[in-house]
Amino acid sequence: NAGVTQTPKFRVLKTGQSMTLLCAQDMNHEYMYWYRQDPGMGLRLIHYSVGEGTTAKGEVPDGYNVSRLKKQNFLLGLESAAPSQTSVYFCASKIPGELFFGEGSRLTVL
Amino acid sequence: GNSVTQMEGPVTLSEEAFLTINCTYTATGYPSLFWYVQYPGEGLQLLLKATKADDKGSNKGFEATYRKETTSFHLEKGSVQVSDSAVYFCALSEGMMDSSYKLIFGSGTRLLVRP
Numbered sequence: 763n764a765g766v767t768q769t770p771k772f773r774v775l776k777t778g779q780s781m782t783l784l785c786a787q788d789m790n791h792e793y794m795y796w797y798r799q800d801p802g803m804g805l806r807l808i809h810y811s812v813g814e815g816t817t818a819k820g821e822v823p824d825g826y827n828v829s830r831l832k833k834q835n836f837l838l839g840l841e842s843a844a845p846s847q848t849s850v851y852f853c854a855s856k857i858p859g860e861l862f863f864g865e866g867s868r869l870t871v872l
Numbered sequence: 873g874n875s876v877t878q879m880e881g882p883v884t885l886s887e888e889a890f891l892t893i894n895c896t897y898t899a900t901g902y903p904s905l906f907w908y909v910q911y912p913g914e915g916l917q918l919l920l921k922a923t924k925a926d927d928k929g930s931n932k933g934f935e936a937t938y939r940k941e942t943t944s945f946h947l948e949k950g951s952v953q954v955s956d957s958a959v960y961f962c963a964l965s966e967g968m969m970d971s972s973y974k975l976i977f978g979s980g981t982r983l984l985v986r987p
Contacts, residue, residue: 804977863915
């Protein structure tokens, strides 16, 4: 059972470069989320989606864009990466009462 | 707004010691409360949850009781093992659990258990 899969798991970018993180879930969940995890700050919600074709802003959306063209995929894009976006990114999908997380993607912006 | 406050870590214990990790929350309405655990190199996993006041969530020897009068959801375990070493996150969901779409997380508490 794959669950929630994130790619890539590690990436190093230079300031100003762009990239896309892919999240795929095989559980047919409607809700999907992107969080970032920074030391001492827990997880902060970037964007989320309540179904195919929908997206919404979370707590810290600036500098990120998302798309949910297919129910099973939720993409997180950085158009012009900044050092402040160095973080570990987690994707999750949800059923009532429980979030299922991917293993994380560690992004470093130099 | 809603928020979750956890005790700062790291918490270092010897094997078989008693564990308490404090969690308090601020919320309007009647949130559901959760504990998630993150093992090294992995994503977060649900450890236990409680959906209403005085509920006790339990799993793998861990327990937490939803205390509305003290707005707390402290995590306890009677005898920790080395394999319990991880980061523990307290979280609350806004709104009714079956329709809520957002969790608010605390900053996490790292637990290190020594043999």
